[in-house]
Structure formats: C-alpha cells, structure tokens
Amino acid sequence: MPGTYTEAQIAATIDHAVLKPDFTRAEVDRELDIAAEWGVWSACVRPSDVGYAVTRLEGSGVRVCTVIGFPHGTTSTAAKVAELRRAFDEGATEFDMVVHIGALRSGEDAYVRDDIAAVVEAAGGLISKVILETSYLDEEQIARGSRLTEEGGATFVKTSTGFAGGGATVDHVRLMRASVSPAVQVKASGGVRGLDAAIAMLDAGATRLGTSASATILGELRARLAGDDATGAEDTSSY
Template sequence: MPTERELAATIDHAILKPELTRADVDAELDIAAEWGVFSVCVRPSDIPHAVERLAGTGVAVGTVIGFPHGTTSTAAKVAETRQAIADGAAEVDMVVNIAALRSGFDDVVVADIRAVVDAADGHVTKVILETALLDDEQIERGSRLTEAGGAHFVKTSTGFAGGGATVPHVELMRRTVGADVQVKASGGVRSYADALAMIDAGATRLGTSGSAVILGEARRVDAGAGATGAVDDTSY
C-alpha cells in the first residue's frame, strides 16, 4: 500500500475546466504545491504562469494537446506541442484522433502520435484514448498504436466525454502495451480507494482534480485512522 508521499508521486493534478479564473487556477496550483504532487496538468495558455508560480516547489507543469476531442490537424497539434515546450511544459497529454481510431485508420493514428512525440523532443508524451467512446478492441488497438508511435504513456480519458477510467480498461491497456509504456488513469478517480484500485490495475500515473481529498485520505491511513470521503472529480 503506497504512503502519502508515494501516492502523491503518481498524481497529475488537473486544472483544465474552461471556466476557471486566474484566481481559481492559483488556488489549484497552491493545492498541488501544498500536497507535493508529481505535476499539474494545465490549459495551454496557463503554462507560463504555472511554471512561474510553481518554481522551486518540485511540482512539474504539464499540459494537454488537441484537447478535448483530438480532432485538430496533426500540424496544429505539432504547433501546440512546440509552443507548450517553449513555454515550459515538462509533459504533454495529447488526445488521439478518436475518429481515425474508430474508423480503423491506424496509419493516420500512428502518424499523428509520432508527430507529437517528435515535436515534444524527448519530453514525456501521453496519448489519451477516450475509452468511454471506444469498445475493447479499439482500446487494445489504440494502446498498440500508442506504443508504435513512440509515446511514453497510454491514458484512459479526458474526463470531458461522459466517462472516465475503469479498472477493466486500465487492466486491458496494461496487458496490451510493453514494459516501456506506462498507463495513466484519469477521470473518476475520486478517492483513496479509487486511486489504489487504478494502481493495482496497472496505472503508474493518476489524473485527478481531487488530489487533496485523495492524499488527505492517504495521510489518515498512514496515521492509522482509516480513509473516508470522496470528491466530485468530473473535470478530469
């Protein structure tokens, strides 16, 4: 069972809702710093501010590419990725071309992924499949194509498509990809129990806006008090 610190090292704290004001973003950045999560995942326009505010905290800044639908052109995703890296992003989470994946256009999907991986120039790249919109065959194939495209992670969800991570989907993704590709579970990870279930299923990174609740529960467990509570994590 992971300690609070070990669990914090798996969390990408999501700050992605379109309606968030600068004050809202700052409050979330401060939460991330307070709890010592691995990273924040912010809207692309928030990268420079997040990098500045989190300087010296040890919390990395990541962002999203082609978010949330994945239907922007490859050229647009490449430009967005290059700008994100130039602005200070350490990691990028790109949304797969969902329509191409569902259509069976595997060459298109791989080329799209590879272009973003190349544009990221060695920075960690995660590929969001949006599992709520896919059947098991498409999830398995999308995971294989993610690996073929050279990405570092295959990821379940944006949290904006009416569904999030499930244990069976995380297990399927973990079985499908090799040891060099990690799995990120995002969307619906609301509690300490949810986090443990995703890690047990094979996830090594968790996307959630409920970091304080999850890590607060972990702290109580570390102290022998047990875990209770959940958060409405509809944003990621």
C-alpha cells in the first residue's frame, strides 16, 4: 500500500499494544476500549489478560493477540508452546513470540529455527510473528533472523518488543523485507508513536504496526483529512 492511506487501511495494520507490566485492570480496560473505538486489527495483550480481553472485545471486530516468551525470549521451547496453547484455549488468534536472542547472536541457527517451528506448529495455522529485538542485533543477525523466521514457517517477522531501549527503524524494516520472500510479512513495533512514523514503516515494507499510540496515529490522520477537506483539497479520502 505505498503512497496514500485511508483511515480504515491504517487501522487494519495496527496491533494495539496493551503490554505494560504495571497496567492495572482499569488501564487495561481503557486500552481495550481505545482499540474498539478506533477499530484496529487487534489488541495485543499480556498472556494473563487474554480471556478477559476476548470477553471485553466481543462483538467489536477487534481480534486478541498475545505475546509468547515475552519480553526476553529465553524461556524453553516447551514453555513457549505451553504458553501459546493456554492463550489459544482462552481465545487468542495471533501470537507474537520472542526469538531466543542469545541463540541468534551466537549463530545457533538450528536451535532458533526449531524454536520458531515448534511455536508455529502449536499455532495450528493461526498467525504467528517472530520478534527479533533488532536493537540487540547487527544487520547480519537481523537478516539471518528474518530468514530463520521464514524457515520456521512463521507468518511475520517483527522488529521489537518495545522494552529493550530501542524500536523499529525504517532501515531495519527494509532489511527485513529484503531478507524474506513475499510469503512472510513484516511487523514494525516499538517507537511508532505518530502518523508520519507509521506511514514511513508501511512505505518501507511493513504490513503490520505494533503501537500503543493507535489513537494518536489515527487521530492525526483524521485531523489531516478534515483539514484537507476544509481547504478544498481534491483528494480527501486518503493520506
């Protein structure tokens, strides 16, 4: 979708992040309501919040995504699989797993690939995403991690958790996009806090955005479109 974007198109790329470890129930409620209000693709919640989120979002059209092995990726493969199965049983339909970052940096490709493949198999055909945590990696490791993600059968390769002191960059999104076939999509996550940043990630090749700033991004787009309309711009349907 290079070039121009409608509000509906941007909303359909967003996994609204509800992952802060200190969130109270009231704060989780607020974030889930934001996801429903703006009609984003999914709310990505903490594993312990999956069942609650499924109930609260029922009828909204917003899917429930959760994280696996989050945020460090160092739990065992068996633990990641068990975590996914519990989340599946509670109604999650998308799963964002963290790669074993140390194993990837160590060149333990077989371990990384098998870890991904086990989680993908447990997902049973539902959408699976692999978080590389790019702020810890050099370009070779990002490219190799992207290829291992594809070899493991995942649907997406994803930049970041947002909890490692760095987030998505346009250059890293482009590198990830260039490192996998069209069968694998790219999710930009971490630091995507405004409309311009969101559009830059999409134009670089991402097809999904992980952000807690959904209302800001979509609100900025709505305001720009309204401003275009007020000034008599020819095209007010997209940005």
